[in-house]
Amino acid sequence: MLMGKKKHNSRLIVEPRDFTFGETAEDALLLDCGKKLKNVNIRYEVYGELNAAGDNAILILHALTGDAHVAGYYREEDEKEKPGWWDGMVGKGKPIDIDKYFVVCSNIIGGCSGSTGPRSQNPETGKLYNMDFPIITIADMVRAQDRLMQHLKIEKWLGVIGGSMGGMQALEWLRLYPEKLQCALAIATTPRLSPQSIAFNWVGREAIKTDPKWLDGNYSDNVPNRGLSTARMLAHITYLSDESMKRKFGRVLQKSKNYSFDFNRDFAVESYLEHQGSRFVERFDANSYLYITRAMDYFDLSSATGGNLSKALAGVKGHVLVVSFTSDWLFPTSQSRELVRALLNNNVNVSSCEIESPYGHDAFLLEIDILGKMISDFLRIQQEVSRNA
Amino acid sequence: MLMGKKKHNSRLIVEPRDFTFGETAEDALLLDCGKKLKNVNIRYEVYGELNAAGDNAILILHALTGDAHVAGYYREEDEKEKPGWWDGMVGKGKPIDIDKYFVVCSNIIGGCSGSTGPRSQNPETGKLYNMDFPIITIADMVRAQDRLMQHLKIEKWLGVIGGSMGGMQALEWLRLYPEKLQCALAIATTPRLSPQSIAFNWVGREAIKTDPKWLDGNYSDNVPNRGLSTARMLAHITYLSDESMKRKFGRVLQKSKNYSFDFNRDFAVESYLEHQGSRFVERFDANSYLYITRAMDYFDLSSATGGNLSKALAGVKGHVLVVSFTSDWLFPTSQSRELVRALLNNNVNVSSCEIESPYGHDAFLLEIDILGKMISDFLRIQQEVSRNA
Numbered sequence: 001m002l003m004g005k006k007k008h009n010s011r012l013i014v015e016p017r018d019f020t021f022g023e024t025a026e027d028a029l030l031l032d033c034g035k036k037l038k039n040v041n042i043r044y045e046v047y048g049e050l051n052a053a054g055d056n057a058i059l060i061l062h063a064l065t066g067d068a069h070v071a072g073y074y075r076e077e078d079e080k081e082k083p084g085w086w087d088g089m090v091g092k093g094k095p096i097d098i099d100k101y102f103v104v105c106s107n108i109i110g111g112c113s114g115s116t117g118p119r120s121q122n123p124e125t126g127k128l129y130n131m132d133f134p135i136i137t138i139a140d141m142v143r144a145q146d147r148l149m150q151h152l153k154i155e156k157w158l159g160v161i162g163g164s165m166g167g168m169q170a171l172e173w174l175r176l177y178p179e180k181l182q183c184a185l186a187i188a189t190t191p192r193l194s195p196q197s198i199a200f201n202w203v204g205r206e207a208i209k210t211d212p213k214w215l216d217g218n219y220s221d222n223v224p225n226r227g228l229s230t231a232r233m234l235a236h237i238t239y240l241s242d243e244s245m246k247r248k249f250g251r252v253l254q255k256s257k258n259y260s261f262d263f264n265r266d267f268a269v270e271s272y273l274e275h276q277g278s279r280f281v282e283r284f285d286a287n288s289y290l291y292i293t294r295a296m297d298y299f300d301l302s303s304a305t306g307g308n309l310s311k312a313l314a315g316v317k318g319h320v321l322v323v324s325f326t327s328d329w330l331f332p333t334s335q336s337r338e339l340v341r342a343l344l345n346n347n348v349n350v351s352s353c354e355i356e357s358p359y360g361h362d363a364f365l366l367e368i369d370i371l372g373k374m375i376s377d378f379l380r381i382q383q384e385v386s387r388n389a
Numbered sequence: 390m391l392m393g394k395k396k397h398n399s400r401l402i403v404e405p406r407d408f409t410f411g412e413t414a415e416d417a418l419l420l421d422c423g424k425k426l427k428n429v430n431i432r433y434e435v436y437g438e439l440n441a442a443g444d445n446a447i448l449i450l451h452a453l454t455g456d457a458h459v460a461g462y463y464r465e466e467d468e469k470e471k472p473g474w475w476d477g478m479v480g481k482g483k484p485i486d487i488d489k490y491f492v493v494c495s496n497i498i499g500g501c502s503g504s505t506g507p508r509s510q511n512p513e514t515g516k517l518y519n520m521d522f523p524i525i526t527i528a529d530m531v532r533a534q535d536r537l538m539q540h541l542k543i544e545k546w547l548g549v550i551g552g553s554m555g556g557m558q559a560l561e562w563l564r565l566y567p568e569k570l571q572c573a574l575a576i577a578t579t580p581r582l583s584p585q586s587i588a589f590n591w592v593g594r595e596a597i598k599t600d601p602k603w604l605d606g607n608y609s610d611n612v613p614n615r616g617l618s619t620a621r622m623l624a625h626i627t628y629l630s631d632e633s634m635k636r637k638f639g640r641v642l643q644k645s646k647n648y649s650f651d652f653n654r655d656f657a658v659e660s661y662l663e664h665q666g667s668r669f670v671e672r673f674d675a676n677s678y679l680y681i682t683r684a685m686d687y688f689d690l691s692s693a694t695g696g697n698l699s700k701a702l703a704g705v706k707g708h709v710l711v712v713s714f715t716s717d718w719l720f721p722t723s724q725s726r727e728l729v730r731a732l733l734n735n736n737v738n739v740s741s742c743e744i745e746s747p748y749g750h751d752a753f754l755l756e757i758d759i760l761g762k763m764i765s766d767f768l769r770i771q772q773e774v775s776r777n778a
Contacts, residue, residue, distance in 0.1 A: 033650035135650040195634040195658040212601040261422035261524040269584040
């Protein structure tokens with residue numbers, strides 16, 4: 001291999017696209033809360049090409065703070081530009097190979113990366129929605145994705161794939177549109193948010209609301225960065241494992257050999273958290289954070305069937321791959337197991353795997369090697385199954 | 390047993406006491422940070438009587454948000470008054486039986502329940518210390534307790550006992566004053582605070598500092614309750630286990646059968662947290678919370694011996710009982726094991742036990758039956774050992 005300047009012209013270049021719907025009351029998106037969302041924009045990206053048979057389309061679903069930019073770059077040459085959030089997974093010759101598959105990823109509604117969310121203009125008032133934005137659910141996000149699917153003239157997804165909150169969306173796809181997918185891959189996720197996670201979300205939202213700049217959601221350019229950063233730092237702790245934090249930081253001090261005996265960041269872990277917090281607020285919106293975490297709180301696949309998860313999944317047709325990670329204490333394997341049992345109760349063709357990893361919940365973003373192998377094999381087999389059906 | 394009105398005159402009535410030292414520079418408390426704390430008040434309570442041999446004195450060390458009021462009541466009749474924080478453990482005929490033992494418990498320095506802390510008057514300026522209060526450590530708390538010990542003319546503790554941060558103090562007693570105790574009981578604790586806990590503390594402090602009422606610590610009566618409440622709610626999650634939250638709350642809704650589709654408390658777990666937060670701010674001070682969590686961050690028994698825990702404990706003479714709980718993920722058994730190994734490396738007489746419990750870290754306050762039996766047996770045997778020595 002030649003060492004030297006990185007060859008930028010080999011970059012995968014993508015362009016964000018927009019799809020708008022719901023200009024009439026009839027076409028508006030009916031939400032779980034009973035309200036209708038009008039003038040909905042969906043920011044999305046596509047990779048690869050839809051084949052003639054239309055059987056190679058894959059929908060990737062992003063997590064809480066992700067976006068449509070799953071892989072590649074926007075610019076040919078920009079040393080500072082970082083690739084999409086799952087760039088190791090999606091691309092030419094990568095596990096989700098865009099030479100084989102047509103990959104779609106869209107920003108969720110409620111988000112702040114192009115799709116309609118609380119910082120969008122409310123068509124009724126001409127002002128920003130802010131806290132007048134309706135409460136959305138994971139199912140609502142999926143309903144919006146279904147509109148995009150129709151727009152793209154895709155009849156059936158080969159696979160819907162998501163980690164964390166993306167996995168919740170994959171499960172809602174299974175429940176709401178069982179005919180529209182060949183398989184679903186639910187990674188590091190849960191069939192219902194646990195009270196512990198609801199509690200963490202509550203505290204994160206409190207941190208945002210306590211920020212004097214939040215102004216009941218009506219902030220101007222002077223955004224409530226401190227509160228949002230605190231919420232992010234809290235969430236970030238839950239994405240790592242005790243083990244990985246010990247390996248990565250231990251009790252190492254940032255600057256000196258001795259304690260500074262003050263309240264500034266002293267430990268490496270404090271600096272890391274602060275860094276994560278301040279990087280996050282550059283790209284994320286406080287009100288979106290409130291709405292999306294609330295959507296997660298409300299996520300319970302079995303809520304429409306009186307808590308009966310098996311019943312909720314009775315209509316599932318596709319094959320399912322469920323993956324969890326040993327050190328993920330946010331969505332531990334026990335929660336995946338509950339999902340697997342409910343699927344088996346319905347004689348669904350389900351595969352499951354618990355991957356040994358020290359990285360905690362974040363493992364779904366980091367364990368690309370083993371997870372990628374698993375995903376690429378599963379997709380290949382599913383495509384064969386669908387072609388032989 | 391006769392049913393009927395509670396017989397209040399059987400209440401154990403205690404009176405808080407004060408001990409003041411450090412009026413001269415010589416007598417002041419030299420802290421780990423290098424500063425001296427003058428005019429130190431220690432609020433404490435005593436239960437039972439010191440026997441003639443002076444071999445029945447027990448020091449109980451409280452956790453982060455505890456105080457000197459370990460057991461009993463202040464008033465003969467007050468339906469609303471709650472007993473001390475470990476009332477099931479300490480009292481007549483209870484596991485730490487005050488008919489046998491002379492029990493002492495003092496509020497830590499840095500606290501807000503009578504002992505000198507950030508909301509005390511700075512003798513140099515005549516104003517409240519607030520953020521001019523020096524950073525204190527767990528060892529500093531113990532040094533202040535040693536002054537109280539001298540004041541009470543106790544030569545040797547039969548036992549020093551603490552859970553959580555109280556356990557850290559028990560370990561510092563072992564390290565700093567090995568001659569002054571017969572045994573130490575370290576419950577649900579750790580020999581050094583983990584990076585995960587440092588991270589949680591950082592986020593909790595951020596929540597307090599983000600509160601506009603905090604005013605860099607110089608708040609008046611209009612205290613930063615919201616930030617302090619958020620910090621408490623966060624900490625509270627870490628005191629419970631995922632399991633106990635599922636048992637206690639699940640995803641049960643507070644008021645209605647259906648989601649309210651807003652940001653108010655909807656889930657029982659949210660109501661519970663809010664309740665915990667608002668009860669807490671009635672009795673605790675925000676600046677104290679900052680200082681005490683910082684003391685915990687800085688707690689590493691091995692910091693003076695270059696990270697070598699065995700070396701740190703080389704001088705230990707007393708017997709040690711180490712107790713952990715299966716579902717405690719804040720100070721898990723793995724951390725207790727590290728402590729036990731270091732003590733064994735020094736041929737210390739150490740007993741350890743992991744108690745099966747679903748209650749998480751809070752188990753040290755809740756598992757009174759099994760923990761009480763263990764503590765009472767250990768103390769009885771230790772008293773025999775000391776008398777036969």
